[in-house]
Every structure is written in structure tokens, then in C-alpha cells.
Amino acid sequence: MSQLPAEIFKAYDIRGIVDKSLTADVVRRIGHALGSLAAEQGQSAIAVGRDGRLSGPELAGALMDGICAAGIDAIDVGCVPTPVTYFAAYELGCNSCVSVTGSHNPPDYNGLKMVIAGTTLALDAIQNLKRRAESGDLKHGQGKRRSADVGTAYIDKIVGDVKLARPMKIVMDCGNGVAGAIAPELFKRLGCEIVPLFCEVDGNFPNHHPDPSKPENLEDVIRALRETDAEIGIAFDGDGDRLGVVTKDGEIIYPDRQLMLFAADVLSRVPGGQIIYDVKCTRLLAPLIKQHGGVPLMWNTGHALVKAKLKETGAPLAGEMSGHTFFKERWYGFDDGLYTGARLLEILARAADANPLLKNLPNSPSTPELNIKMAEGEPFALIDKLKAEGKFEGAEEMITIDGLRVEYADGFGLARPSNTTPVVVLRFEADNDAALGRIQAAFRQAITAAWPGIQLPF
Template sequence: MLQIKEIFRSYDIRGVYGDKLTEGLAEAAAKVFAEHVRQETGKKHPLISVGRDVRFSSKPLADAVAKGLSDAGADVQILGVCPSPLTYFSMYCTPADGYVMVTGSHNPPQFNGLKVGTKHTVYHTDKIMRIYDDIAAERFPVSEYKGKIFEFDIVTAYLEEMKSLFAGLKTDMAGMDIKIVVDSGSGTASNIAPELFGWLGAKVFPLYCTEDGNFPGHHPDPTVEKNMAEARELLLKEKADLCVGFDGDADRLGALDSTGRMIWGDELLCIFADDIAKDNQGNRIVADVKAGQGLYEFIAAKGMHPVMYKSGHSMIKEKMKEEDAVIGGEMSSHFFFADSYYGYDDGIYASLRLLQAYVNGKRSGKFSVSADMTAEIPKYVNTPEIREPYPDDKKFGLITELSKLFGQYLAEGSHGVRGINDIDGIRVQFEHGWALVRASNTEPLLVTRFEAENGAELDKIKEIIHRELEKLK
């Protein structure tokens, strides 16, 4: 069993299909998860939703999950191909007690994974490892009752919900002649996002909006600029107002403004915060350690309280509940809305909120084009996330040693160190900027990001961090 332990990650179970992630493993994990849901809810036969993405391996894995759940005595509602957020939505529109989503998210096609959770519990870290521990110890539930397996049309239910929530936006958009490029990356948003934008009255220019597990157009990660290159060309050609893009399971949102510039995750969170600021004075907004200083300054200037926390969609969701936050987000472009939604990350819902913010700004005269939406955010010189391969078994130890080293520099008052935040990796504050070094929780990578008041200071900070990292590698 030790050979499969590495696929039990901080937020999910993820690996190469047919290697360590097999139908047998999926069935075993489902049996154990059913027992955990039974213990949490006290229900003898809990109802668990099963959804899947468009990858070719997702159907056999989802079938194995359904069998495992049923054999363990849980009833199973099959959602079929759908975005991850729709499995979460099933907690609110059906009596479902838990969910399993089979998805490789934005990973290469040979990967796949299982996301699990319940309506009230975010499964990450220890709860994921408990599933592994029970599998390793062969602690499987025994049930004489075989759970019922039936289908539920979650896509229709979701479309109805979105049309109800955004009926006012549809009215506001009447006669506005808004153009939207929608790049679904051949993933699960393909049959949903274009329909919703068209229903709102926008002129939609679809790109890769046919489901295809080969992802023929580009890798399904809209936060990487090269993956949005064709969408940018189409936006500029058609003089569109906005472009929205989705990853494979549509829990993240990528966006381009009217000039074709990428709107980064922290900028998108600023836009969402600005749109609700008037009615949310004093409320909290959670962002991750990778977000730029401009975001924290902007949110505070708008009369709300920014809270910095660990990266990871499960971590942000949990912190939002703890802080009673109205919205949250990550640089990776997971966004969470609890002001008038359910608090989970939903890329399609977030894209509609982005359009709503744009329409509100245009109608009030605050914006003339979508490029204006980021104009008030304090500007710094920064890098995107820099992801460097580094062994899984060494990455966290390296961060520990780096934290000790910079803690020493802070105590000495040397190397220009002004502060340290070690809530997730190490974020070092310098006089004129900051640097972040953290270990990825999902891949064998080190992630760095740098920001400063100007290019010269940025180069200085990068040099300091790179020099100290080389000492420890």
C-alpha cells in the first residue's frame, strides 16, 4: 500500500490513470468514503453524488466509484459529465449528503483524480489521509444493503439556478450589445457557459466549446497566457468586451480584458470586491499568500478587511467559514462567493459575476471598457507564479530550512528583511517588496513569486532569494 500513498494529496486523490490510480483504488476509496459520510451524518444509507469530467478515463473510474459506494450501502446519484462545482451544487438542490468528482482538473490527459467532500465538511489533508489509512488497513464497511444507483440531471438544475440568480443582469444588459469570447478548453464548461452568456443577451464567440478528452486546442488551464493566445486573437478581431476561459472541470476562471491583457487572479478578486463593497463595509475577504500587495491595499481602501491565508481551494473555503467572509479567492483563479451564493469555487458562476461587475460599472459610468476595471488597483512590478520541479520528498524540508534562515536574518536585521509570514511556505517582506517560496501541495514543485515597487528592487529581491535557495539545495 505504500506505493499508492503518494497519490493521496492535500486536496484530493490524484495520479496517472492505470498506474497508481486504478478502478480498484477508486472503488476502495469510495467504500471508505461512504463510511466516513455515514459516520458524519449518522445516516445508515447516505446519498452521494458522482460526477466526472471529459477525460476518457473518467467514465470507468466513475463507474468504479459508484460500485464502491453502492456496495458500502450508500445510495448513489449519477450526475454524468459536469463541472466540479455542479457536484457541490448537488448538495443544495438535492438531498445529497456527499459527493465524489472524478477529474484531472487542469493536469495533462494521462492524469485523473477524485475530489470528495460533504455539504458541511471540506475534505483536505488529514481527512484525505484517513481514507488512505483505512484502505491500507483494509477497514472496509460491510453492508447487506446495496445502495440504489440512479441518474440526476444536474446540468438542467444548474442552468435553472443560474437563470434565476442572474435574471436582473439579463434585464440590465438589454440593448447593451456586449460581446464575449468563451474558451471552455474542450472541458466541462463547453455545453453550459456559452448557453448562459447567450441567454443573458451577449453575443458569444465560442472557442473549444465541444467536450473532448484529448483537449485538442490547448491545455485546459486558462491562467497560463499561452493557453489563451487564440482567445486573445479572437477577442481583438471581434472587438469583444471580455474573454472568459475555464479549466477542465470549470472550477477556475481565466479572463482577458478588452485590450487582450490577462486579468490575474488577485485582480479579479479586486473586481469582485469592488462590485460588492458598498453593501459589505467591514466584511472580510479571504485571499491566499500568492496574491499581490495591491489586492490587500485595495480591499482595505474599499472599507473591507482582507485576510491572508494558505493557498488551496479547500483551505480558502475552510477559512471563509471560520472568518464568516463574504468572498474569497486565489491567484490560481479559484473564487468563492458566500454573499449571495453557496461559498464554493465555481468558475462559471464567477464568470457571470465578472460580467455583472462590468455591466454595473458601464451603467454607472465608472467603466467605458473592461480594461478600466483594474485601473484603481495599486500597481507593483511582479512576476507570475514561477514553478520549478523539485522532489516531493525534499520540498517541504527545503521550505523549513529557508524559513529558519530568513528568521535568523530578521532577528539580525540583515538582508533587508522586514517581516516573515510562514502560514504557507515563507513570504518574506522587504522594505520595497516581497517574495514567496512555497512547496506545491499537489505536484513535485517549488512555487515562487516576487513583487516590488520597481524593476530594480524586484531584481534585488529575486537575487537574494535565489542565492539563499542555492545554498540549501
């Protein structure tokens, strides 16, 4: 069997440029390997959903052909948000699913997020899939292809679970991503009046990129909040598994601060519960979790890795700085931007005005994610040198579970190698601007000593 392009097999999913590294033939071969893995694990069917990208129908069709070639049935759940595909694995009882999605990548990308027998494939499991497809270690059979509509069941399930104490008027920006196929109806049924922005599913993404983690993509929400009497704004990424939140006066409430609100709420019903968050999150989160009787657990970045830890610990809630939030309490434990938005409004609707609740969440000066672009393999080498040789005077703790997070009495600095692109991700936070500058200077000195001539973004 011929080799598959190595660069599409990422840490948490498969992703590539359509008709270049990611062709219908490549996806069919991956489908055959996935079906073979599912068969080995006693599965009989895999649910397949796709986002709104123009390449979705062809690639989803090729994937299902491959799955069926392994003797496993393929259940086509259509053009739906990724969390609806995850939901289908539970609702249809098949425990396995694949979402054909490019998430927040440019329009010419697509990819696969994969769950087999209840486990999200990541790291070695994804590399093993590649080896299996290339070596021809495959099962053969004639699986059947059928369709199922789970969108209504998904909306019914959330509406049965989440109750708003009062009606709310909200701005909703779907960024022409697939969330637009379901989110407006869901939130109307929850009792919201919606000011819709770009809720028509369009794989060309003609208005702005569907990535609410970037402030420039929330400018339309901020404008609509200014021009209407809507109370708050929410935005979804391209496949609907991440949420952005904006206050009436245009302040972006980043996901680690959203998690504070969710943690306090969940811990009121799950006393002593463990709350998982990734290394990029604010240092103000752990004290708040403890204050509400919970146990904070810092963990690796990456939706698949957080999901695995959630499953292992039985924690009721987890979240990432990138906007993936995972509710196990009352939900299934997968990342779901639509459900997260519903839970947010449930909390906010208890107050006469949502905005003070959001504005009063603990906050301190911080940077957004900063990236150092390097050659393939270099980010890991740089972080290894920093761990071995970096001098950080006055540091209280060096956390090395995922890159290097240096904790000071008045702030932290983080440098970690991305698992998806050849960059080092940096983030800084401190009690005040002077401390922030001091911590950045310490990192600047350590990084340039470890890698002379490097170009830094701060």
C-alpha cells in the same frame, strides 16, 4: 487488504495516471471508504459527477459501485463541471459529493475532489481515507444507484441571481473541457452574445491545455478578441472551477486583480466583511480591501484550505492566485469558474465599456509563478532552512503561514513548498523593476546559501 498507491493521495484531492496509479479497482476501494465515512457521519447519499475525460465513465462507475457497497446511495449527475457537482450536494439535499476530474492535468490523468457532510476532504482526512481502505475498516450494505439532472436547476439559479445591465459580446474559451457542456447556454441566458472557442467537450484536449493560469493557453482568446468586435474574453479550466480573464487589447487580468473588483463589489453590500486571499496574491489587494471598508486575511494556498477558512470565518468572499474564487455572498461558498464569470460580467456591464474598469485595477511589476524542481520531500526541507537561516536585509515582515513570504516596503518575495508536486513555488512583486531585481537577488542569495548547487529559474 493490499496497499493503495501513496502518490495519488494529494493534499486537496486524489489524482493519478489512469490505468497505472489510478485504476478502476483503486477508485472502487476509495469509493467504499468514502461511503463508509459518509455513513459514519449520518449521510445517506453521495452525488457523483465527472468531467469530460475519456476515463470518466468507467472511473465514475467504479466509484459508485464502491459507495453503494458501503450501503450509501450514489446519485449519478453525469458529465458536468465540478461546481455543478458541488451544487448537486445542495440541490439534492445529500450534502456530500465527489467530482471525478483531472482538473487541468494532462489527458491521461484523472482524480477525485471529495465533499462529505459539507466538508471538503483535505490533508489528514485524505490520508485517513487511504488507511481506511487498506485496513478494511469499512461499512457494508446495498446502496442504490440513481441518476439526477441538476444542470438546468444550476443555470436557473444563476440566471435568477445575476443580472446584466446591458447585453455583452464575449469570447468564451472552454478548452474542450466540461465547462463547454453548460457555459455557452448559461451566458446566452444571461444576455451575452458568444464567440465560442473549443466548447465541444473532448477529453483529448486537441486544441490547447485547459489551464487559463498559463498565458500560452490564452493566445486563442487574445487572437479572437483582436479579430472580432467582442468586448472581453473569458476562459475556463478543464473542470470549470477556475476562470481566466482577458481585456480587449490582450492584457491578462490575473485572479488576484479580479479579486479586487469582486471585493469592492461585495463590500458595497457587506460592509466590514472579511476577504480571504492566499499567500501568492498581490500586496496591492489588502490596501484596496481596507479602502472599501473590508478586513483582509491572508491564508494558505489550496482550494480545500481556503474553503475551510471561509466556513470558519463566515467571510463573504475568498480567492486564490490560481484562479479559484469563492463567493459566499449570494452563492454557496464553493469555487465556481462559471458563477465567477457571471459575477464578473454583472460588474462590468454597469459600465459602457468593460475594459477601463479592468485596465484601471491597481497593478505593479511582478513575476508569474516560478518553480524549482526538487526531489520528493526536499522542498519542505529547503523552506525550513530558509525560515531558520535566511538573511533578508531590509525586510519589514516575515510571513510563515504557508512557506516564507518576505515583505519589504516596496515589494515581496515568496517561496513555498507545493503540496501537490515536489517543487518550490516562487513569486515576486515590487513597486518597480529595480526593487523587483533587488528582492530576487536577496532570495537567490538566501536559497543558494541554504541549498548549494540548486538550479534557480530566475
